[in-house]
Amino acid sequence: MTLVQLEYIIALDNHRHFAIAAEKCFVTQPTLSMQIQKLEDTLGVILFDRSKHPIEPTEIGIQILEQARIIIAESKKVSEIIDNEKHEIKGNVKIGVIPTLAPYLVPLFISSFVEKYPLINLQVSEHMTSDMLDLLKKDQIDIGLMVTPLNEESMKESPLFYEEFFAYVSHRHPLFDQNLVVSSELNNEGLWILDEGHCYRSQMLNICNAKKADRFNNRVLYESGSLEALKKLVDRRGGYTLLPELFTLDLSKDEQTKLRKFSDPVPTREVGLVVKKSYAKKKLLEAMHKEILENLPPIMVSRKNTNVIKI
Known part of the structure; x- marks a missing residue:
């Protein structure tokens, strides 16, 4: 069993299509299919029901995939810990933003952020809150920019404004x-x-x-x-x-x-950055937090938690 094989089964679960999963992994479809078959032979179980369209993981496959995501996430921590120690902010970062925030907040900070951190490659996408939490749990996005508090046990929230x-x-x-x-x-x-x-x-x-x-x-x-x-x-x-x-x-x-x-108390919403508790790129998260606040109207930065409306 290899990390590459685990990445392949995660990609197949994410996209539920062999050709798309292979494309996302930058390999040919036969290569991806062969490696997944090899992993199934090694484990002695069938991970995917290939008779379903789109393809679906089997019951045991769901459990294996959950563990595979943990293993891959933990394996990435090694390089992230080293980057933090070197104070380097680099790499690919996928950010999810809720639709009622994305068009009005992202343009305020995105240009200055990528200019300050040229080694960062950002991918920004819009998602509903429930979908974003699922994507965060599956490591399909790294950071959620959304309305908090969420009170999700597996997530860490950093209120912004x-x-x-x-x-x-x-x-x-x-x-x-x-x-x-x-x-x-x-x-x-x-x-x-x-x-x-x-x-x-x-x-x-x-x-x-x-x-x-x-x-x-x-x-x-x-x-x-x-x-x-x-x-x-x-x-x-x-x-x-x-x-x-x-x-x-x-x-x-x-x-x-x-x-x-x-009139007072004025209804407000809390906006924050959300990541999995296991997320290791602390310097990057701090940099994004700082950049967003520096590009907001000052009155919003100074405002305190007063009358936050529940989600």
Whole structure:
């Protein structure tokens, strides 16, 4: 049994297709198939049910794969420990970011980060919170940039900043005439929300004292996957939605007239970096933490944990 063989079965489990797994491992499909078959012969068990499409691990295969991921992760720690000791920040890093954060936060720090650390190769992708946790556990991404706290036993969280929520209100909605919005007085009348799967959705419903989305004017139920779409719905159809602070920085002057702050205690969300507890690139994590904070508006960096809305 070799580390390479373990990497091959992990790749096959991740992609559930021999050709794609071989491509990701930079080998030919026959080579990957032969090595996996050789590992199965060595162990005396069948790891994958090849009759299924897409291919699936067998019951014993699931257990072996879990251990294989631990072994590969631990084997990588040796070079990571050495890099930390040498204070070197280098290598390939896969970062996952939730969709309600990625377009507004990543552009603020990504350019300066890669300029400061030229030996780092970054791969950034967007994922829902539940999917990102699964990818972190399977070592398919290294760092999650997401809303915390998550209270996941196997994860380590490093809070970054606290972001306020704003109401974005149509001039035809009663909230437009208020200088401040009181969260306890909100309901889902005219509320546009994100669709299922977004942690931001549950935060919106919690702030607005709503357990579910109602139809707008009893005719339209529209649950969007994008904050930009929610904003445009308010502009064109009326009602209101909630926007995170970073999103509001790029609003036009006309759009800013539709923003309403919340009265105290202002609802906020905690944003943090999340890694597996076994993650060894501590210097890299510290560097990213520092770079993000240096590129945020100062008021967000100085803000303390006050009224964090549960996910």
